[in-house]
Amino acid sequence: MATDTVPAPEKPATLAGKAAFEVDDRLIVAGPLRRTLNKVFPDHWSFLLGEIALYSFIVLLLSGTYLTFFFDASMREVIYDGSYAPLRGLSMSAAYESTLDISFDVRGGLLIRQMHHWAALLFVASICVHLLRIFFTGAFRRPRETNWFIGIALLVLALLEGFAGYTLPDDLLSGGGLRIFSAVFLSIPVIGTWVYFTVFGGDFPGELIIGRLYILHVLIIPAILLALIALHLLILVKQKHTQFPGPGRTEHNVVGNRLFPTFAGKATALLFIVFGLCAALGGLVQINPIWLLGPYNPAQVTAGSQPDWYIGFVDGGARIFPPWELDLWGYHIPPVLWGALGIPGVMFGALALYPIIERVLTKDTASHHLLQRPRDVPVRTSLGAMALTAYIVLWISGGNDVIAEKFDLSLNAMIWFGRIGLLVLPPIAYWATYRICLGLERHDREVLEHGIETGVIRRLPHGEFIEVHQPLGPVDEHGHGQLAYGGASVPKKMNQVGGARRAIKGFFKPVEEPAEVQRQAELEARGLEAERADRELTGSGRPSEGGRPSDGGRPQDPRD
Amino acid sequence: MTTTDHSRPGSAGGADVPGPLHGGPDDDHTPQQLAAMDRTELDRLGARYDGVEVLHVEPVAPPGSAVDRQNTRKVTLWFALAGVFAVVFLVIYAGSGWFLPDWQWPASSNTWSAIFTPLLGASMGLAMICIGIGLVLYVKKLLPHETAVQDKHDGSHFDRVTTGATLMSGLDNSGLPRRKMLRRTLYLMGAAFGVMLIAPLGGFIKDPNKGNPLGTTPWREGMRLVREDGTPVRPGDQEPGSLATVFPPVEGGDHTVDGPVMLIRLRPDQMETLVTPAGREDYGYGDYLAYSKVCTHAGCPVSLYEQETSRILCPCHQSQFDVTQGAKPVFGPATRSLPQLPITVDDEGYFVARGDFPEPVGPSFWNMGRLG
Numbered sequence: 001m002a003t004d005t006v007p008a009p010e011k012p013a014t015l016a017g018k019a020a021f022e023v024d025d026r027l028i029v030a031g032p033l034r035r036t037l038n039k040v041f042p043d044h045w046s047f048l049l050g051e052i053a054l055y056s057f058i059v060l061l062l063s064g065t066y067l068t069f070f071f072d073a074s075m076r077e078v079i080y081d082g083s084y085a086p087l088r089g090l091s092m093s094a095a096y097e098s099t100l101d102i103s104f105d106v107r108g109g110l111l112i113r114q115m116h117h118w119a120a121l122l123f124v125a126s127i128c129v130h131l132l133r134i135f136f137t138g139a140f141r142r143p144r145e146t147n148w149f150i151g152i153a154l155l156v157l158a159l160l161e162g163f164a165g166y167t168l169p170d171d172l173l174s175g176g177g178l179r180i181f182s183a184v185f186l187s188i189p190v191i192g193t194w195v196y197f198t199v200f201g202g203d204f205p206g207e208l209i210i211g212r213l214y215i216l217h218v219l220i221i222p223a224i225l226l227a228l229i230a231l232h233l234l235i236l237v238k239q240k241h242t243q244f245p246g247p248g249r250t251e252h253n254v255v256g257n258r259l260f261p262t263f264a265g266k267a268t269a270l271l272f273i274v275f276g277l278c279a280a281l282g283g284l285v286q287i288n289p290i291w292l293l294g295p296y297n298p299a300q301v302t303a304g305s306q307p308d309w310y311i312g313f314v315d316g317g318a319r320i321f322p323p324w325e326l327d328l329w330g331y332h333i334p335p336v337l338w339g340a341l342g343i344p345g346v347m348f349g350a351l352a353l354y355p356i357i358e359r360v361l362t363k364d365t366a367s368h369h370l371l372q373r374p375r376d377v378p379v380r381t382s383l384g385a386m387a388l389t390a391y392i393v394l395w396i397s398g399g400n401d402v403i404a405e406k407f408d409l410s411l412n413a414m415i416w417f418g419r420i421g422l423l424v425l426p427p428i429a430y431w432a433t434y435r436i437c438l439g440l441e442r443h444d445r446e447v448l449e450h451g452i453e454t455g456v457i458r459r460l461p462h463g464e465f466i467e468v469h470q471p472l473g474p475v476d477e478h479g480h481g482q483l484a485y486g487g488a489s490v491p492k493k494m495n496q497v498g499g500a501r502r503a504i505k506g507f508f509k510p511v512e513e514p515a516e517v518q519r520q521a522e523l524e525a526r527g528l529e530a531e532r533a534d535r536e537l538t539g540s541g542r543p544s545e546g547g548r549p550s551d552g553g554r555p556q557d558p559r560d
Numbered sequence: 561m562t563t564t565d566h567s568r569p570g571s572a573g574g575a576d577v578p579g580p581l582h583g584g585p586d587d588d589h590t591p592q593q594l595a596a597m598d599r600t601e602l603d604r605l606g607a608r609y610d611g612v613e614v615l616h617v618e619p620v621a622p623p624g625s626a627v628d629r630q631n632t633r634k635v636t637l638w639f640a641l642a643g644v645f646a647v648v649f650l651v652i653y654a655g656s657g658w659f660l661p662d663w664q665w666p667a668s669s670n671t672w673s674a675i676f677t678p679l680l681g682a683s684m685g686l687a688m689i690c691i692g693i694g695l696v697l698y699v700k701k702l703l704p705h706e707t708a709v710q711d712k713h714d715g716s717h718f719d720r721v722t723t724g725a726t727l728m729s730g731l732d733n734s735g736l737p738r739r740k741m742l743r744r745t746l747y748l749m750g751a752a753f754g755v756m757l758i759a760p761l762g763g764f765i766k767d768p769n770k771g772n773p774l775g776t777t778p779w780r781e782g783m784r785l786v787r788e789d790g791t792p793v794r795p796g797d798q799e800p801g802s803l804a805t806v807f808p809p810v811e812g813g814d815h816t817v818d819g820p821v822m823l824i825r826l827r828p829d830q831m832e833t834l835v836t837p838a839g840r841e842d843y844g845y846g847d848y849l850a851y852s853k854v855c856t857h858a859g860c861p862v863s864l865y866e867q868e869t870s871r872i873l874c875p876c877h878q879s880q881f882d883v884t885q886g887a888k889p890v891f892g893p894a895t896r897s898l899p900q901l902p903i904t905v906d907d908e909g910y911f912v913a914r915g916d917f918p919e920p921v922g923p924s925f926w927n928m929g930r931l932g
Contacts, residue, residue, distance in 0.1 A: 009591035038610040040710035083665045104665050108653060110677045111684070176860055179817075180876060183858035183923035192926045193768035202766055203773045204817050204859070240712050248615070248709065255709045258612065262699055262706060269695035276688030283681005299805060299820035299853060301861045303875045318858060318893060319877045325895035325924060334924035335893050336858050369712060401878060411878055412891055511626040 041263045042243035042256035046133045048270055052126035055274040057229065059119040063112045063278075064218065070106055072098040073168065073214030075207045084291050092170075092295035095210045099169040099290055115282030120165060122278065124158050124310040131155065135354070135384050137371040139242045141364070145355040147239075150232045152352045157225055159310055164217040166288065166308055170210055173288075173305050175296025179204065180318070180340070187337035205298070244371045245487035251369045304402050312398030313391055317343035320397045320418035343394065350387070375444075376487060378437035385433035386426040393421040444490045448472060448483045454494055470494060611711040618705040631701035638694030645687035652679050775920050775931035777818040777852075778808040779901060785823060785850070785911040788814045792910040795846060798825040803865040805853060808913075818921040820853035820861060821901050822872070823911065830870055830884050837886040843902040845911065850901040851887045854922040855879055857894035872898070896924060 012021050024030045041047075074094040080087050082097070083104040102109040131151060134140050140148035163181070167174040182204045185196040201208040240254050249255045257263045281287075293302065307315055321339030325332055350357075358380065359365060374381040396403065397418030404411040451469030459465050472491065473483040491497050501521055504510045594602065604614060621627035656663035661672035736743050768774060784792045785806040798804055804823045807813040814820075826834065826847045836844070843849070851872075855862045860876035865883075871890065872881045879894030881887040887898035899921050902914035920928050 010595070034606050035610045038607045038612045038708075038710075040612055040708045085665075107656070107663065108677075108680055111680045114677075115681070176876065179860060180858040186923050186925040189926050193774060194765070196925075197766040197768040198764045201764070240710070252712050253709050254712060255615075255707065257706060258607070258614075258708050262703060265695055265699040265703065269692045269699070271692075272688045272695065273692035276685045276690075276692060278685075279688060280681055280685025283678050283685065297815055298817040299807070299814060299861050301863055301875055303864060305875060315877070321893050323879075323889060323893050323895045327929075330929040331926050332924045332928050333926070334857075335895060336923065339893060340858075367714075401875065411873075415878060415892065505627055506630070511630045 037258065037260040039237070039259045040254045040256050041259060042241050042249075042254055044244060046137075047241065048266075049126055049130040049133050051267060051270055052274055053123055053130055054229065054233075055271045056119045056123040056126060056278065057225070058271070059275055059278045060116060060123060061222070063116040063119060064222075066112050067102060067109075067116060068218055070098060070102045070109060071095070071168070071214075073211050075170065075205070075210050087291060087294070090295065093210065095168060095170040096290070096295045099171070103291060111279070111283050113282075114285075114287050115278050117166070117287045118281040118285070119278045120162050121287075121309060122274070124155075124162055127151075127155050127158055128310075131351075132384070132388070136374040136381060137242070137244075138368065138377060138380065139371055140355045141368040142355075142359070143239055143367050144235075144242070147232055147235045148355050149352060150228050150235070152348060154225065154228050154232065156348055157221055157228070161217060161221045161225065162308055163311060164213045164221065167213055168210060168217060169288075169290045170296050171290040172293040172296050172300060172302060173290075175205070175298070176301050176305055177307055177311070178209065179298065180315075180336075183336055184340045187334045187341070189331075189333050189337070205296075240369070242369055242371050244373075244489075247488075249370065251367070254369075304405065306399055306402065309395075313394040314340050314344055314398070316394035316397030316400070316418065319400060320394075320415055320422065322419065347387075347391070370487065373487060373489070375437040375440040378434050378441075381437050382430040382433040386430040389426045389429035390422060393418055393425055397422075443492075444485055447490050447492055448485055449481050451481060452492060452494055452497065470497065470499075472497070607708070611713070612708050613710075614706055614708045616707040620702060620704050631697075635694055635697045635702060638690050638697060642687045642690035642694060645683045645690060649680060649683040649687060652676070652683060769931075772931055774925065774928075776916055777921050778810045778813065778816055779819070779821075779913045779916045780808075781913065781915045782906070783913045784809050784906070785821065785903065785913065786813070793823060794909050795848060795905060795911070798823070798848075800825050800847065801827045801830075801867040803867075805863075806850075806911075817859075818852070818854055821850050822853050822862075822865070823903075824849050824851065824865070824883055826870075826884070827867070833870075833884050835885045837888075837897075840886065840900055840902075843900045843914075845903050845905060848903065848911070849883060849887075850903045850911075850913075851881075851883065851898040852901065852917060852921045854898075855894060856889070856896040856898060857892070857923060859923045862898065 012018055020030075072094045076094045077091055078094050078097050080090050080092055080097055080100065082088070082100055084100055087100065099113075102113050104110070134148065134151070163177070167178050167181075182196060182200065185199055186192045188195055197203070199209070199212075200206045201212075241256075243249050243254060243256070246255070257266075294300075306312070318336055318339035321335045321343075323335055324338075325334050374384075397415070400414035400418060401411060403409065404414045451471040454468045454470050456468040457465055458468055471479070471481045473481055475481055493499070502517070504514055504517055505512050589605070597605065607614060621631060652660065656672070656676060663673050663676040665673050731737065736746075786792050786809045787804065787806060790809070792809075793804065793806060802825055806821050806823045808816065808819045808821075810816070810819075826849065828847075831847055853861045853863070855874040855876065857874065857877055857879045860874050862872050862874040862879070862881065864873040864875055865871075866873065870882055870884045872883060872887065873879075874881075874892070874894070877893050879892035880890050881894070881898050882890045887900065889895060889897065899917040899919050901917055903911050904914050906912045920931065
């Protein structure tokens with residue numbers, strides 16, 4: 001038998017080696033572990049945005065778990081007798097009282113509470129920015145539509161989770177928000193009153209809602225979020241990351257760093273930085289000072305009350321929607337339905353369906369692993385800019401009373417700005433973005449054809465002045481560059497193509513020999529050739545490619 | 561080969577020799593060959609088996625060189641700083657109230673309790689950010705910069721066909737495609753079972769029409785209008801042009817959702833422009849009018865009364881109501897007037913309600929006009 005002829009491998013001698021051997025003998029993990037460690041991740045700053053969301057979620061889980069040990073999600077009426085003197089003797093709910101206790105009577109509790117709140121803001125913000133990156137670079141295209149849908153579900157859940165979370169303290173601000181929420185339930189046609197009574201267990205506010213929101217906030221939504229995040233990452237690992245076009249990068253490979261140690265090092269660094277940022281914000285920048293707001297009372301409200309930033313656009317929709325109440329034979333559909341439920345519904349619906357819409361419109365059903373630069377897909381980019389403009393108008397309208405007050409503007413004018421702006425500004429944004437995209441595209445082609453402007457002016461013998469252009473590749477007999485645009489960024493400054501040497505290292509005095517740096521630079525210049533030769537080996541060697549790497553974007557020999 | 565082996569009780573036969581450890585690689589590379597390779601070669605060999613090729617490695621500064629020493633110093637410094645900040649955090653956290661002033665409010669009027677949380681956040685944040693910066697510098701300055709490329713594989717036709725065959729043969733063997741009766745029973749059973757599982761959610765449902773809670777408020781005929789502290793109000797108590805929030809004199813009346821009422825005394829010039837909606841001529845009392853404080857848009861308390869313009873503004877969505885025109889909405893998203901509470905004065909000269917609001921208070925809803 002074949003295995004008998006192979007002598008047994010030597011047992012490892014070191015302690016770590018022995019331990020690893022014992023583990024692998026039982027679990028057989030060496031192979032999968034090696035595959036994981038060798039996994040290649042492309043390197044681009046914008047690929048870290050989703051990681052920020054992941055890490056702020058970790059901060060949320062840790063800080064949130066801490067808070068549950070002190071928070072009492074009950075609407076039981078109590079008389080406050082804690083450290084914060086101005087509220088002593090006031091009747092309030094146990095939820096509000098325990099939040100005050102976390103802030104004033106738990107050592108470091110205020111830090112953790114504020115960290116939790118800041119991490120929540122960062123979580124939603126990073127999801128949004130991550131979503132914009134995915135959208136504008138076309139990373140949602142086949143085969144990644146599933147992950148796009150999961151991402152939209154994560155965003156919506158994050159909004160609900162955030163709303164449930166900041167409602168829990170049962171302070172005056174959050175109670176007012178909950179009251180508006182209840183009006184939105186009530187506005188649903190036909191079943192509105194039933195939904196409203198079902199959610200609150202009776203008329204608003206009842207005695208159940210904080211407890212119900214609590215279990216949603218600490219168990220149900222986080223569990224779904226966790227499961228969806230796990231799925232999101234599994235699919236990402238399975239499908240491998242997208243990458244921007246560039247030298248050696250194809251639809252069939254990933255160029256970048258291996259997981260271990262480079263990518264792992266950078267990812268861990270980002271985890272610590274996100275964690276540190278949340279901690280620093282949580283300590284240094286006050287957020288949601290519920291003790292200044294007071295306990296919830298339906299008869300009271302504070303002027304200039306604002307929800308957390310990510311709910312602002314919903315509030316804005318409710319504010320600027322005109323007073324149009326449908327009266328259908330005595331049955332009513334109030335405007336708050338359109339403003340607070342209709343607009344977000346259309347927004348998230350369009351967002352979720354966008355990959356399908358684009359696939360139908362462009363008839364592009366191929367798999368894509370190379371990203372697109374936004375300028376190269378002007379219609380999508382302009383649609384995105386349009387949607388973003390509409391969102392920003394809604395968002396500004398959500399805070400229009402604060403803006404009106406701070407800038408001494410008319411409140412009614414701000415509302416009219418929102419109403420007209422929502423209709424007028426998005427098309428303008430579409431047109432402007434489209435023109436900018438075309439301009440950028442044209443400039444890329446211009447540089448490829450005529451070369452980089454060097455800033456060197458030369459006078460020709462017959463007196464004409466010309467600017468010298470540096471071609472980026474081989475040129476034809478007219479001096480026109482022959483490089484085709486390959487979807488990657490085109491260098492536009494001499495320094496980007498090695499026009500300047502790198503600086504000598506050292507802060508107070510040089511720590512390297514200038515002569516040595518010069519020699520290195522020369523080596524690197526030769527290294528370019530060597531690298532090009534290397535690159536010939538990067539093809540997959542698949543017969544379908546003739547065993548040769550593709551020539552996409554590579555300079556072609558000048559043709560006669 | 562026999563199918564049973566009596567030297568291995570319970571075995572139904574089959575080979576008794578371990579297979580190759582993991583297939584291919586172990587056959588291709590003998591332990592001797594592997595032992596002859598150095599670590600880098602082994603690393604690259606394993607990477608190649610995972611479809612990874614290391615294209616280019618940019619080495620770091622040579623060990624012991626000035627650049628290397630400087631880089632090491634930098635990285636060490638950041639990690640050391642992180643440690644210092646962690647200790648600072650611990651000292652502040654544990655030391656407060658021990659050898660440092662007490663952190664709790666309002667421990668006399670010292671500033672320590674005011675800076676306790678900021679100091680904790682700053683030290684914890686800086687400790688973690690320093691670790692982050694140290695790690696980034698470690699990767700950038702102390703690790704060789706490697707560029708690797710990994711192949712991406714499309715799905716395999718072989719896998720699809722064979723997996724499909726396994727699934728379909730399992731389905732065929734179950735006989736479900738031809739056992740129609742069983743299949744239909746399973747569908748019906750599944751539907752009934754599924755509904756049974758979610759049926760307990762019915763416990764959440766509350767009837768919003770029982771006792772007409774949405775159409776009525778605590779206000780009843782003869783109830784006095786009381787302030788937050790429970791004291792009743794007389795016509796002489798308010799200046800012209802002023803607004804007071806009053807509540808029904810019931811248990812927890814100042815915390816009811818639909819009970820708060822704005823009692824407004826109009827100025828003489830407002831009285832001149834007063835437009836009273838038909839059927840509400842006797843709702844006010846002299847120059848006093850009482851309107852529900854609950855916004856008809858989304859239920860916020862409308863609190864901001866600008867008496868020069870006779871407007872009441874809701875701070876939530878900026879609906880504006882004109883009190884001299886039956887509190888009808890004049891701007892913003894609200895569509896209905898604020899309901900008016902009919903008032904009069906009782907024998908002792910205090911304001912009382914003449915009954916409940918004639919219409920539902922608060923945000924609009926579907927069957928609002930058709931409540932019993």
